[in-house]
Structure formats: structure tokens, C-alpha cells
Amino acid sequence: MQPMAGQDLLHTQPRPMHWLATATAISAVVAAASLLQPAAATATTSHDAAGGRPPAAAPDPARASFPVDCGPNRLDVVKKASADLDGDGTTETVAAVRCHSGTGTPPTGVYVLAGPEKAGAAPRVVATLVAPARQLTVQTLTVRDGAISAAFLGYSTLDVPRCCPDVHKGLKWQWKGGKFVQSDLPAALGTARA
Template sequence: MQPLAGQDLLHTQPHSMHWLATATAISAVIAVSSLIQPPDATATAVATTRSARSAPAPDPGRVTFPVDCGPNRLDVTRKVSGDLDGTGGTETVAVVRCHSDTGTPPSGVYVLAQPSDPKAAPRIVATLLAPAQRLTVQDLDIQGREISTTLLGYSTLDVPRCCPDVHKSLKWQWRGGKFVQSELPAGATTEGA
């Protein structure tokens, strides 16, 4: 039996060197193609991540708080910001109270989040302390995802308004889709609590 045309040529017989050269060429093509992508192939994902992280903290000055101050204005006395729920966004904790030239009106503590539309006003997502509780915020801090504060108040109406006799240290943490409050032991400070 005679070989078919071309079967007797040595260069048409597969050798290990041919397979090695072919595998190297295919590997090179795959490597180069993974490096060359359309300009916007990953830009969207990177831009979205960066914009979520670099979005400014919600501005309490753009929020209508549920506090009735009558003829007086509402003052934002403290604000701190951080990623409180671990989603990568930034929330703001704002302490507000009615303006007064004398005395210290009770405080309200609210958590604000920015809607997906950056032009929209921030919204209140949680009320940590309502002014009706008649407590005043002395300090406010965020450590990681924990909010801590020291509150001052009065045990009875007979206590002079100059000298609060109730001192509480509270903290809130995001757990199970809500802020969970706990009271710190007496004498504990809110710094690093």
C-alpha cells in the first residue's frame, strides 16, 4: 500500500515540539486578549464603587427634622459620619435641638442616609433619641460601626435646670436591620467604647 500524497513528508507528522509550539502560541493569545479590553469594560464597576465610597456624607442642613421649635430655629449641634450599616455608603448622625438663648433644650439624635439621587435631600432612617425623652447630648462619637454618646438629664422637675443629675452613656450598633441600643456601665466613657 502506498502512502497518500503528503503522508510521507516529515514536517506533516505531529511531534512533541509541534504540540509545545502550538500550546505556547495559544497561551500567548489568551494572555494578550485578557489584557486588551474595551476601555469601558471595567470602568463602570470601578466608577460605581468609587462613587459610593466617595459620596459626601448626608448634610443635616438639608433635612426637615420632626421637631417643633415654635418660633425658634432648629440648631444642628453635633454631627458625625461613617458607614454604620456596613454597606459601603456613608451615614450621618445628627444631634439637633431648638435654639435657645437661655437654658439647654432637649436633644434629638437622628441617623441620615443619602438616597440614590444625589440631588435629593437626605432622609431620616432612624431616630436614636427623641426630644420628648428630655435628655441633652453632651458628646457624640463613632468608632467603626458603633455610635456612642453621653446624655444629661433630670430625675424630677424639682431638680434645677442648671444642674442635671442624670448621666447616661449609651451606644447603638446596627444589628439585624436596625440600631440596637445598650447602656454602658456607670463610669464608662464614650471614647473608644
């Protein structure tokens, strides 16, 4: 398009000085905005009530020593969930573990871990929710509102082949009266479907 007679388009062309002035103005606005905060704004970090220390991380089940004898096989952590389970302001971890096996599905143990008593030590097993001797295999493990829920597969009798669990069992634990109280989950009870 040709400019009309008497029209000067030179002033509409951006020049390097225009870009420099624009960049400077934008930088000044961003810098001013980052310095201005409401009077009540303060930076804080989360601390526990026991002395202003940052909250401890959830106990790591990979560092714990579980009461499970796997012989020459390693112990596998197959499920885990963390939350404050007993309302004391610290985080516990629920871990489902079983002996490693190349074939089959060994029974699962479910344990609650608390932080170590000394800094740098391993987490402590403070409760056994399901011992491997019960011959249950965990399918799901969740923590919600301080309650632990798990679904298991198991066997109705010793005659049922270990390859083919025929019972589906749901269990729930909640901290009451200084201990974990177990209850059945009615919706999860019954025979497993193939």
C-alpha cells in the same frame, strides 16, 4: 586671604554658565524621575461596588428635615459624626439637634441620616436614636468601628430644676438584625457631678 604665587582662583569662581548648567541637570533628573514608575503602578480613584461611581459624600444635616417642632426658633445641629454604620458601603451621618435658645439648654434629638433617594434631594432621617421628649442633652457624640456612642445629661425626676441636670447617661447603638440596637455604657451611668 591672598592667593599664593602661581595660584589662579578664577576657575573656582562660579559663573552664570555654571548655574545654568547645574539648573538644567537638576531639571533633567526631576523630569526623568517623574516619568519613571514601577511597571505595576497605576492611578486609581475610590469607587463604590454598586457600579463604579465615586462614593457619595456623607449626608449633610444642615440640609435635612428633622421631626422636631421648634416653633419660631431655628433648629441647631450641635454635634455630628459620619461613617458607614450599617455595613452597606455608604456613609451615614449621626446628627444631634436641638431648638435654638438664647438661654437654657433645650433637649437634644439624635438621628441617623442616609443619602437622598434622588440626586439633589435632601438627606433622609432613617432612625431616631433619642427623641427630644426624653429630655436629654447631648454632651459627646462619637462613631467608632460602626458603633455610635453618646454621653447625655438628664434629670432623675420632674422635680429637678431644668437648670441643673443630675443624671449622666451613656448610650451606645450598633446596627444588628436590620436596626440600631441601644445599650447602656456602664462607665458613664450615674449621677452627674457639679
